[in-house]
Amino acid sequence: MAESVLKATNLGISxxxxxxxxDFEIDLKEGELVGLIGPNGAGKTxxxxxxxxxxxxxxxxxxxxxxxxxxxKTHEIVAAGIARTxxxxxxxxxxxxxxxxxxxxxxxIQYGLPGAVFRSGGFWREEAEIREKAMELLTVFNLQDKxxxxxxxxxxxxxxxxxxxxxxxxxxxxxxxDEPAAGMNPTETAELLACINxxxxxxxxxxxxxxxxxxxxxxICERIVVIDYGEIIAQGLPEEISHDPKVIAAYLxx
Amino acid sequence: xxxxxxxxxxxxxxxxxxxxxGLIIFLxxxxxxxxxxxxxxxxxxxxxxxxxxxxxxxxxxxxxxALGHAGFMAVGAYTSAxxxxxxxxxxxxxxxxxxSNVAQFFIGLLxxxxxxxxxxxxxxxxxxxxxGDYLAIITLGFGEIIRVVIxxxxxxxxxxxxxxxxxxxxxxxxxxxxxxxxxxxxxVCVAIMIAFVRSKFGxxxxxxxxxxxxxxxxxxxxxxxxxxxxxFSAFFAGVAGAIYAHRGLGTLQYSDFTFLKSTDFVIMxxxxxxxxxxxxxxxxxxxxxLPEVLRAFADYRMLLYSIILVLMMIFRPTGLxxxxxxxxxxxxxxLFRKKPETLxxxxxxxx
Numbered sequence: 001m002a003e004s005v006l007k008a009t010n011l012g013i014s015x016x017x018x019x020x021x022x023d024f025e026i027d028l029k030e031g032e033l034v035g036l037i038g039p040n041g042a043g044k045t046x047x048x049x050x051x052x053x054x055x056x057x058x059x060x061x062x063x064x065x066x067x068x069x070x071x072x073k074t075h076e077i078v079a080a081g082i083a084r085t086x087x088x089x090x091x092x093x094x095x096x097x098x099x100x101x102x103x104x105x106x107x108x109i110q111y112g113l114p115g116a117v118f119r120s121g122g123f124w125r126e127e128a129e130i131r132e133k134a135m136e137l138l139t140v141f142n143l144q145d146k147x148x149x150x151x152x153x154x155x156x157x158x159x160x161x162x163x164x165x166x167x168x169x170x171x172x173x174x175x176x177x178d179e180p181a182a183g184m185n186p187t188e189t190a191e192l193l194a195c196i197n198x199x200x201x202x203x204x205x206x207x208x209x210x211x212x213x214x215x216x217x218x219x220i221c222e223r224i225v226v227i228d229y230g231e232i233i234a235q236g237l238p239e240e241i242s243h244d245p246k247v248i249a250a251y252l253x254x
Numbered sequence: 255x256x257x258x259x260x261x262x263x264x265x266x267x268x269x270x271x272x273x274x275x276g277l278i279i280f281l282x283x284x285x286x287x288x289x290x291x292x293x294x295x296x297x298x299x300x301x302x303x304x305x306x307x308x309x310x311x312x313x314x315x316x317x318x319x320a321l322g323h324a325g326f327m328a329v330g331a332y333t334s335a336x337x338x339x340x341x342x343x344x345x346x347x348x349x350x351x352x353x354s355n356v357a358q359f360f361i362g363l364l365x366x367x368x369x370x371x372x373x374x375x376x377x378x379x380x381x382x383x384x385x386g387d388y389l390a391i392i393t394l395g396f397g398e399i400i401r402v403v404i405x406x407x408x409x410x411x412x413x414x415x416x417x418x419x420x421x422x423x424x425x426x427x428x429x430x431x432x433x434x435x436x437x438x439x440x441x442v443c444v445a446i447m448i449a450f451v452r453s454k455f456g457x458x459x460x461x462x463x464x465x466x467x468x469x470x471x472x473x474x475x476x477x478x479x480x481x482x483x484x485x486f487s488a489f490f491a492g493v494a495g496a497i498y499a500h501r502g503l504g505t506l507q508y509s510d511f512t513f514l515k516s517t518d519f520v521i522m523x524x525x526x527x528x529x530x531x532x533x534x535x536x537x538x539x540x541x542x543x544l545p546e547v548l549r550a551f552a553d554y555r556m557l558l559y560s561i562i563l564v565l566m567m568i569f570r571p572t573g574l575x576x577x578x579x580x581x582x583x584x585x586x587x588x589l590f591r592k593k594p595e596t597l598x599x600x601x602x603x604x605x
Contacts, residue, residue, distance in 0.1 A: 052471065078473035090468035092461045094577075102454075103461045107473040109454050113482075116453035117446050123453065124258050170473045 003030045003065075005206045006051070006082070006174050010060030012230070013050060020046045021230040024060070026208075028174070033200065033207045035221035035238075037214075039250055043230040044210045045087060048176050051208075052084050053077045064174060079107055083172035085163045087179045087210075093152030097143055100151050100162055101134040104169035134169065140202065141165045141195065157188035161195060168199065174206050175199075181213045189216060196220060218242065226250070264583035271582045272441050279433055290502075293431055297501045299542040300440040301494040306522035306538035307447050307531055308490035313520070314528035314577075315451060316483045317463030318382070319390040321516050322397025325377075326370040326488040328511035329400060330495025332410050334366030335427045335506055342428060359430040359500055363439070366499070367492035373400065374488025375481065382480045397516055405508035423507040430500035439497065443490055448531055450486065459483050460529070514556075521559055525566060527573030532580040 004027050011024040021043045028034055038044050049055045051062060053074040061070050064080050072080070083104075092100050109130065111122045138144045141161045146154060151162060160180055167175055180196075181189045193216060199205060211217045217224065218238045225235040228250040234241060241247055279296075282288050288296070305327060312320045341358050344350040353361075377396045384392055404410050411424040430436075450456055458479045461469045470476050499506050522541055526533025545555055566573065 054467075073475075074470040075473050075475045078471065083473075084471055086468070086471070090465050090471070092464040092468065094464055095457075095460060099457060099461075102457060103469065103474065104472040106454050106458050107475075111454070113450075113455070113486075116455055117449045119449060127453075128258070166472055 004028065004063075005030050005032075006062065006064055006208065007066075008051075008060065008062040011047075011050060011057050011062050012059040013046065013055050014058050019230055021050065021227075022059075023231060024050075024227070025232065026225060028206050028208060030206055031200070031204055033196075033209065033220060033222050035217040035224040036208055036210045036227070037212075037217060037224060037241075038227040038233075042228045042250075044227065045178060046230070047227070048084060048178055048208075048210065051077075051082060051176060075107070078170050078172070081171070081173040082176065083167035083170045083174070084176040085160070085167055085178055085180060087182065089159050089163055091151040091159055091163060091166075093150065095151060096147065097138065097149050097151050097154065097162055098131070098134055098147040100166050101137055101169045102130055104166045105130040105133065107170070137165050137169055140198065157184055157191060160184070160192065164195070164199070168203060168205070172205065174208070177207060177209045177211075179210050179212060181211060181216050189213060192216075193220060214242075264581065267583040267586060268581075276434065276437060279437060283433065288433065293433060294502065295543060295546050296433060297431060297436055297497065299539045300436045301497040301501075302519070302522065302538040302542045303440055303535050304443045304490055304494040304497070305519045306526065306534040307444050308487045308494070309519045310523045310526070310528065310531065310534040311447060311450070311459075311483055311487045313523050314530065314534075315456060315463065316459040316480060317528075318385060318480070318484075319387070320393040320484075320487075321390050321513070321520065322377070322393035322395070322400070323487075323491055323519050324511040324513070324515035325397030325400035326374055326491035327495040327498065327515070328404055328508070329373045329488075330366035330370040330492025331499035331506055331511070332366075332404055332424065332495075333369040333492070334362035334496035335424055335499040336409065337365045338362035338428045338500065339426060355428065355430060356432070356435060358428060359435070359496075362428075362500070363493060363496040366496040367489045370492025370495060371485050371489035374485040374491075378481045378484035378488075382477065382484060394513060394516070397511075398513060401508055401511045404511075411506075411508075423505045425505045427499055427504050427506060429502045429504060430497075431502040436497055439493065443493055444531065444535065447490065451531065455479065455482070521563060523573075524563065525573055527575035527577060529577040530573065530575040530579060532578065533573055533575030537574065 006026065006028040008024055008026045012022040013020050024047060026034070036044050036047065046055065050057050053072050053076070056071055061068055063069060064082055067080065069077055069080065092103065109126050111120060111126055114120070115123045135144060135147065138147055141164070143158060143162060143165065146158070151159065154162060164177070164180070181192055184192060196207070197220070200207065209217070209221065221238060223235065224238055224241045226233050226241060226244070226247050233246045233250060234244045236244075305323065309320065309323045312318055338358050338361070341350065341353065341361060345352055377393070381389060381392045381396065411422040458469070458474050461472070461474065462476050462479060466476060498510070518541070522537045523534055525541070526537035545552065551558070
């Protein structure tokens, strides 16, 4: 049995009287790719916001590599190893493609204010190092030729890729992808699929994926968790899920 | 290490440029063109440059509106003035070895800058929880609080906080109007700020300006970088304050640091281009020299400023320079048809 990477027990959050997510349980093993699906407003993104510290859970707990993550700030959770992308792409649009990736390396940079101001040897060494690493990462995503472009000028599909590259640059062990294929045409989706497969092979990373594109989900996810009204209504293998009466009811109405 | 090599050359060229400027000052001085009036304007330019550049860190790069920058300048000015006064008295009384004026000034300057930075920290920690208009108003408030407190402090010329009467000016401040020293301090300050912007710190705060949520998702401790930048900026406002206090009039008045003073610097930053050090430097010099040239219309200055600002917002909302940075090295390379090796990264201010 593989190690558990991300684990949630009875995780939930209420906004006033509204229970947005309730009793959410998940146990992701190392290297797994699990899909999280559900109708609009079911609470999928809220789950991501809980896992990344944007919201603090009001019940239950979640663990990364067995360490309790409740109540930690976003940047602390990123440092611990959970990174994410956003449903509506959030790049630093006026910065270059390279700089977008460099930002994710910032937390590992050792030089401080004096080093930056007086241009110490460490400053040059580290700046050169992270540039090299960022370039390697961009090459994986086939963005190396556009390193000097403004991120906002990239075509849509490549912006998505850059966002994933930035998330990977944080050296995350756990990647949360929020609707990576949203707004993509079939060709771009196919490319994304290949891209996700590459990064799984290359980075041995565990992925939790929110997606509406069922063909994508059924294609690459090993397991699927379905939520509706903030609660898990089904989970299992893709074939099981696609025949589950509760899931069909949630999506099509009863 | 290609970037570094390019950078070293660029640094040499910039140094040469600075020396050239210094030489011009020297020539003007020896030719007797620098009377006390021109000197006054020159010093005015220098501290305005430091003020505008430091405010640009917060407003342009970090993207937070701060309207209380004159408050930090006041802290720097009064602290440095009181320190140099105390040193002067101590030397007179013989309890301290004699120090040159320059040394006294630098001690005062450092104390003023550190005091301003401390105030920056005090104000920044609570204020930076807010953003946008709210931050603008709270910094405006803090700036005024600092000024009003100073106005009443007994050792700064006031009559004590309990009396609530308008104070007097602080008088008998040492003069430090050596052009070369002021010029050197200004160059060093601006160079340090540019180095800050072109490091992980600058990159981080620009990212925070672009997207706060994405920055923390990329692992940045946004609060840390915001407060750090605010403190860093206040430090240089303190330096500018110290230059202002010792500019040669020998007096400091609390009315020098009103909200309108802060607005002056905001105007410089906005006109020059938020996020362009070049813009801040150029407009700071322009807006320091212009009022002197247009003395006759002094009454209409603020009116003119507002018209220019409104026109600017309509026709060129990014400011004169946008985020463009002037580079002497790049200019020379272009002139002599030699392509710099990393043109695009140099253009973006990359290292």
